[in-house]
Amino acid sequence: xxxxxRQALTLSAGAALFAVTGMSAGSARADAAAVDKAMMEITGxxxxxxxxxxxxxxxxxxxxxxxxxxxxxxxxxxGDDIVESITIFAEGNPEPSVITFNFTPMSGEATAxxxxxxxxxxxxxxxxxxxxxxxYMAKSEVKVTIGxxxx
Amino acid sequence: xxxxxxxxxFGSVAALTAGxxxxxxxxxxxxxxQQKLTQDDLLKFDSxxxxxxxxxxxxxxxxxxxxxxxxxxxxxxxxYEGIPPHLVGEAFLKYFGIEPGTxxxxxxxxxxxxxxxxxxxxxxxxxxxxxxxxxxxxxxxxDKVLFLDGGDTWQxxxxxxxTNGQDMVDCMKLLKPDAMVGHWEFTFGADxxxxxxxxxxxxxxxxxxxxxxxxxxxxxxxxxxxxxxxKVAVIGQAMPYTPIANPNxxxxxxxxxxxxxxxxxxxxxxxxxxxxxxxxxxxxxxxVDQKLATVVNGIDVILTGHxxxxxxxxxxxxxxxxxxxxxHGKYLGRVDLEVKDGKVVGYSSNMIPVFADVITPDPExxxxxxxxxxxxxxxxxxxxxxTEQLLYRRGNFNGTWDDVICQGLIEERxxxxxxxxxxxxxxxxxxxxxxxxxxxxTQTSMNYPSVYRLEFTGAQLKDILEDVCDNLFNKDxxxxxxxxxxxxxxxxYACAPxxxxxxxxxxxxxxxxxxxxxxxxSYVVAGWASVNENVEGPPVYDLMENFISKKGTIEMPANExxxxxxx
Numbered sequence: 001x002x003x004x005x006r007q008a009l010t011l012s013a014g015a016a017l018f019a020v021t022g023m024s025a026g027s028a029r030a031d032a033a034a035v036d037k038a039m040m041e042i043t044g045x046x047x048x049x050x051x052x053x054x055x056x057x058x059x060x061x062x063x064x065x066x067x068x069x070x071x072x073x074x075x076x077x078x079g080d081d082i083v084e085s086i087t088i089f090a091e092g093n094p095e096p097s098v099i100t101f102n103f104t105p106m107s108g109e110a111t112a113x114x115x116x117x118x119x120x121x122x123x124x125x126x127x128x129x130x131x132x133x134x135x136y137m138a139k140s141e142v143k144v145t146i147g148x149x150x151x
Numbered sequence: 152x153x154x155x156x157x158x159x160x161f162g163s164v165a166a167l168t169a170g171x172x173x174x175x176x177x178x179x180x181x182x183x184x185q186q187k188l189t190q191d192d193l194l195k196f197d198s199x200x201x202x203x204x205x206x207x208x209x210x211x212x213x214x215x216x217x218x219x220x221x222x223x224x225x226x227x228x229x230x231y232e233g234i235p236p237h238l239v240g241e242a243f244l245k246y247f248g249i250e251p252g253t254x255x256x257x258x259x260x261x262x263x264x265x266x267x268x269x270x271x272x273x274x275x276x277x278x279x280x281x282x283x284x285x286x287x288x289x290x291x292x293x294d295k296v297l298f299l300d301g302g303d304t305w306q307x308x309x310x311x312x313x314t315n316g317q318d319m320v321d322c323m324k325l326l327k328p329d330a331m332v333g334h335w336e337f338t339f340g341a342d343x344x345x346x347x348x349x350x351x352x353x354x355x356x357x358x359x360x361x362x363x364x365x366x367x368x369x370x371x372x373x374x375x376x377x378x379x380x381x382k383v384a385v386i387g388q389a390m391p392y393t394p395i396a397n398p399n400x401x402x403x404x405x406x407x408x409x410x411x412x413x414x415x416x417x418x419x420x421x422x423x424x425x426x427x428x429x430x431x432x433x434x435x436x437x438x439v440d441q442k443l444a445t446v447v448n449g450i451d452v453i454l455t456g457h458x459x460x461x462x463x464x465x466x467x468x469x470x471x472x473x474x475x476x477x478x479h480g481k482y483l484g485r486v487d488l489e490v491k492d493g494k495v496v497g498y499s500s501n502m503i504p505v506f507a508d509v510i511t512p513d514p515e516x517x518x519x520x521x522x523x524x525x526x527x528x529x530x531x532x533x534x535x536x537x538t539e540q541l542l543y544r545r546g547n548f549n550g551t552w553d554d555v556i557c558q559g560l561i562e563e564r565x566x567x568x569x570x571x572x573x574x575x576x577x578x579x580x581x582x583x584x585x586x587x588x589x590x591x592x593t594q595t596s597m598n599y600p601s602v603y604r605l606e607f608t609g610a611q612l613k614d615i616l617e618d619v620c621d622n623l624f625n626k627d628x629x630x631x632x633x634x635x636x637x638x639x640x641x642x643x644y645a646c647a648p649x650x651x652x653x654x655x656x657x658x659x660x661x662x663x664x665x666x667x668x669x670x671x672x673s674y675v676v677a678g679w680a681s682v683n684e685n686v687e688g689p690p691v692y693d694l695m696e697n698f699i700s701k702k703g704t705i706e707m708p709a710n711e712x713x714x715x716x717x718x
Contacts, residue, residue, distance in 0.1 A: 058408045059629045062394040068366075068406070113366075121652075143630055145395060146618040 035089040035096040039127050048137035055126040055138035064144040070113040071126045082131040083110035092122035120144050188509050197499040200489025201379025203291045208301025208456030209478035211576040212311035212319050214520045216273035216507030218579040219479045220543040221261045226648050229626030236437045236460030247463050258504035272508040275480030279505050281513035283483050295379040300331035301456030302434045307576050309592035310527050318523035330354040330374050334390035334434045338598050341402040356387020358417045359410040372417045381490045384426035386417050388433040392632045398682040411446050418449045427493040437475050438628035444471040451495045457633045459575045465500035531589040536699040539706040544577035548636050548713040552594050557640025559698035560677040564604045568642045570678035573635030600690035602679045610670035621652040643712035
């Protein structure tokens with residue numbers, strides 16, 4: 001097989017063709033336990049509840065290098081109903097905790113968004129901590145594809 | 152004349168099947184068949200209420216009538232196994248109560264396809280569709296009819312490629328659509344899309360396209376219409392995974408996605424603004440919209456496209472009426488709505504097969520089609536070869552047209568393995584037909600046609616196959632992108648659709664040696680339609696013209712290289 005004989009061929013262009021970065025499809029999510037552990041440090045060992053917290057993440061990332069993630073908590077932000085913080089975790093991240101947003105009653109509402117890099121398909125987890133000590137969790141799988149053959 | 156039959160609750164499906172079909176079972180001559188089937192029969196409908204929705208989608212720039220063989224394999228997984236659109240052939244006929252051998256059976260399935268194609272002829276042609284649309288507008292009154300274009304309209308032919316979609320824009324304008332949505336439209340580039348949208352005179356809707364920088368909607372999400380005294384809101388959804396399935400460098404500032412929250416907000420807003428009927432004009436795909444109907448509340452009708460599925464009548468999911476109107480101009484979908492006190496209280500629906508030999512072409516549209524094709528007509532009709540076999544594309548794993556393309560890629564680029572994308576567009580040729588430039592471009596017309604030649608390791612090939620397979624068989628439709636499996640030449644494999652990503656693909660074998668694919672070895676692979684920028688290589692249509700011309704006559708052995716496991 002003579003690979004070099006065609007002039008039109010440039011391997012450099014092709015190297016990125018399918019961005020195969022050693023993605024191991026369906027690999028075990030080694031960091032799920034690390035995320036659990038980091039969350040427990042915030043909740044003080046209590047299991048967070050479902051609800052109140054909304055995590056907006058794309059089902060499939062358009063660009064794994066900059067994935068838009070939004071979080072919001074349905075809260076009046078006054079009296080006892082105040083969100084203190086929302087932390088976002090990524091199970092495939094070397095460090096499970098990606099970012100923490102801190103809020104005060106002056107924030108008006110507990111809404112924030114950011115962009116993060118996801119190298120491979122993984123769960124993104126958000127944890128909200130209320131002033132009264134309650135915690136809420138939301139989880140979403142974001143798929144990072146090789147892409148390019150649909151349609 | 153049109154409403155006289157009580158039994159036609161579901162429009163001409165019932166009529167075609169019960170009324171005239173029984174005599175068609177044998178090998179009647181085409182002339183006799185066409186005598187029995189009339190334009191009036193196709194237009195028969197149980198008209199109802201105040202609003203008529205006409206749905207036309209995924210024509211893929213086919214101005215002229217076509218053959219289009221429906222798939223023989225369309226596997227559904229999880230909750231979507233064994234229900235529409237994952238029924239093919241006899242199972243489809245049985246589910247919808249259609250007699251084999253009838254025009255309706257021919258329109259929707261591949262059962263006895265070649266024989267019935269020779270009997271009933273081609274479907275589609277925008278001039279035929281124009282006749283139907285005009286007739287329905289005349290019958291119902293223009294003030295009751297909404298004509299909605301589901302997208303994938305501008306791409307898919309020689310002339311659409313050469314005119315940057317202008318041929319389709321000019322012809323569609325004559326149909327006076329009320330709104331459209333997009334997918335392959337975006338592969339003409341953001342600037343071209345905006346240029347057309349500004350001048351086309353009707354709404355280009357997208358509830359799910361946002362500016363990357365400011366996260367603001369790029370297009371209007373909703374258009375309001377007053378039809379039959381009813382306020383109707385039409386919300387649009389573009390193909391959610393356009394930036395993944397197609398090159399996002401062509402529209403780098405736009406972000407898509409399913410965005411059910413944005414859609415729910417737009418539905419709620421439409422209701423607040425007084426909409427009595429909310430219609431979703433969608434390019435999500437059938438399964439995505441089946442799920443969407445269960446997570447977004449308040450949509451009365453979803454007119455879905457993208458996955459090219461046709462069903463003879465609407466289905467209901469969670470109080471939402473869902474109709475999927477096929478592709479390539481083969482059908483015109485119709486839903487009539489009866490609205491009372493701001494609520495849909497009754498409906499009737501139908502999928503009208505556009506039998507080209509039965510419907511009188513609309514002269515105005517026919518003249519326009521001739522006009523836009525005139526500069527290219529000679530080239531379009533140039534014969535480059537002939538086929539001795541049925542050539543089609545549609546199917547989950549392979550199609551004979553793709554077998555030819557995969558072989559062409561291997562031979563013309565001297566590769567061991569070839570990959571051809573699992574597109575669902577592309578028409579059909581019957582055995583014995585000439586292959587023209589027009590025919591070649593129904594399979595290959597696109598703005599990123601370069602055929603690359605690269606080395607992939609066996610492990611990388613496995614990853615690619617697993618990745619694409621998960622776009623098709625993920626049990627959650629929101630992770631499905633709507634195409635079929637990448638077509639593979641030079642290599643056999645087995646696929647287990649019901650498994651999870653990483654475990655579906657096995658038994659990969661290099662056909663030239665019969666050896667198992669070695670994860671550590673590099674293989675020379677040729678393929679086309681990469682979504683990456685600056686891909687080098689000849690355009691696939693030129694490469695395939697060379698290949699077909701050299702062969703002269705196409706006759707490929709049956710493709711038995713993909714084994715399906717556990718289904």
